[in-house]
Amino acid sequence: MNKTLSFAVVPMMCFLMTACSESQQQDVSEAVVSEPMLIVDTHIDVPYRLEEHYEDVSKATEKGDFDYPRALAGGLNVAFMSVYVPAEMQEPGAAKPVAEKLIQLVREIEASAPEKFALASSTSQVMDSVAQGKLALVMGMENGAGLEDDLANVAYFHEQGISYVTLTHGKANLIADSSYDPERPWGGLSPYGRRVVEELNRVGIMVDISHVSDDTFYQVMDLTKVPVIASHSSARHFTPGFERNMSDDMIRRLGRDGGVIQINFGSSFLTEAANQWYMTMFTERGEWTQAWKDSQADPEATPDEEALAAFDEEYRAANPMPYATLDDVLDHIDHAVSLTSVDNVGIGSDFDGVGDSLPAGLKDVSGYPNLIAGLRTRGYSDEDIRKIMGGNLMRVWRIVEDYAESIRAIPN
Numbered sequence: 001m002n003k004t005l006s007f008a009v010v011p012m013m014c015f016l017m018t019a020c021s022e023s024q025q026q027d028v029s030e031a032v033v034s035e036p037m038l039i040v041d042t043h044i045d046v047p048y049r050l051e052e053h054y055e056d057v058s059k060a061t062e063k064g065d066f067d068y069p070r071a072l073a074g075g076l077n078v079a080f081m082s083v084y085v086p087a088e089m090q091e092p093g094a095a096k097p098v099a100e101k102l103i104q105l106v107r108e109i110e111a112s113a114p115e116k117f118a119l120a121s122s123t124s125q126v127m128d129s130v131a132q133g134k135l136a137l138v139m140g141m142e143n144g145a146g147l148e149d150d151l152a153n154v155a156y157f158h159e160q161g162i163s164y165v166t167l168t169h170g171k172a173n174l175i176a177d178s179s180y181d182p183e184r185p186w187g188g189l190s191p192y193g194r195r196v197v198e199e200l201n202r203v204g205i206m207v208d209i210s211h212v213s214d215d216t217f218y219q220v221m222d223l224t225k226v227p228v229i230a231s232h233s234s235a236r237h238f239t240p241g242f243e244r245n246m247s248d249d250m251i252r253r254l255g256r257d258g259g260v261i262q263i264n265f266g267s268s269f270l271t272e273a274a275n276q277w278y279m280t281m282f283t284e285r286g287e288w289t290q291a292w293k294d295s296q297a298d299p300e301a302t303p304d305e306e307a308l309a310a311f312d313e314e315y316r317a318a319n320p321m322p323y324a325t326l327d328d329v330l331d332h333i334d335h336a337v338s339l340t341s342v343d344n345v346g347i348g349s350d351f352d353g354v355g356d357s358l359p360a361g362l363k364d365v366s367g368y369p370n371l372i373a374g375l376r377t378r379g380y381s382d383e384d385i386r387k388i389m390g391g392n393l394m395r396v397w398r399i400v401e402d403y404a405e406s407i408r409a410i411p412n
Contacts (some may be wrong), residue, residue: 039368040078041076041349042232043353044079047082065352065365076365080231084143087178103139104138107119115325119136121163137396144176157205165200172186176193189216194223217250224257232348233246234332245269261336262346270339278357285311343387351364
């Protein structure tokens with residue numbers, strides 16, 4: 001079996017070969033050659049991780065959830081690298097350079113090992129990369145603040161390789177209100193945000209509604225001409241009151257209009273117990289931080305990362321985190337499928353973005369085979385699994401590309 005096929009077919013095998021007989025392995029391999037499958041993960045926070053602590057991810061790394069050897073072991077074909085603009089840096093004049101810096105970092109990952117990685121900004125480039133046995137690196141901008149206040153930046157970032165834009169993040173920005181922000185200055189999309197959605201459609205960039213407020217979501221759905229994605233969200237059904245996840249009605253609407261919810265693997269997105277654990281920890285950390293500030297002579301002083309890390313370690317030791325499980329991830333997939341169809345669900349792990357909160361069996365990019373084995377146990381067919389693991393996302397992306405191409409074909 002050549003290297004190209006090994007990347008494409010690992011996901012369709014029994015994976016844990018010790019559990020497969022020799023004849024079963026042969027049968028599976030032959031079936032996969034005729035019906036290959038892509039594993040597409042739409043949210044991996046490698047760029048920001050490397051910005052803070054650089055490692056050569058073309059080799060095995062000491063830290064983080066992603067590197068090439070583990071991606072190869074997990075059968076990952078397409079890794080969406082998150083170009084993350086933090087909310088505290090989202091003001092015009094500051095946000096765009098942050099995005100540009102992380103884009104350059106992704107380019108450097110490819111340049112460091114061109115025999116392993118290939119940048120891709122279209123579905124055709126993805127397929128070319130996979131055919132060459134390379135891991136396709138696709139970029140999504142997490143926080144549309146990177147577009148700043150200039151609509152021309154949509155086309156600019158498309159040219160730089162951005163394939164989806166998450167409209168907002170932890171705070172309301174110039175485009176839209178955030179699910180995390182109690183202040184809702186726009187009541188959903190801003191007037192500028194409406195133009196941004198239209199321009200994303202025109203240019204051919206997928207609209208990502210993860211992180212947005214509920215009002216923003218419905219306004220986007222009424223406005224967009226093509227299906228949208230939730231690049232790393234889960235079902236609010238399991239985390240009542242957590243607006244960052246999607247309600248049942250939102251998932252139904254997303255599916256009815258042809259979109260895809262990409263399930264997040266972070267424990268706080270998966271179970272009420274883990275979600276409440278995080279909320280309590282953040283509350284107590286905030287109280288500790290305020291007490292620390294009150295004890296300082298300088299009113300502008302803030303605790304450093306080492307002090308915060310020490311607090312987190314002590315808190316975790318006294319209050320063990322209730323990690324979610326692989327079955328919890330499968331429950332979210334089942335639930336979303338029950339509300340829509342198997343055509344409207346995918347995976348957006350949030351690897352390197354949710355810290356030490358990942359379920360056993362899905363701790364890093366080597367774990368996709370465990371998810372696929374679980375899907376089989378739940379009764380999903382190979383065709384269903386191909387859709388969930390990447391086919392659905394690729395379908396939406398092609399629709400977005402085709403719409404943009406049809407717009408370009410209209411005479412001026």
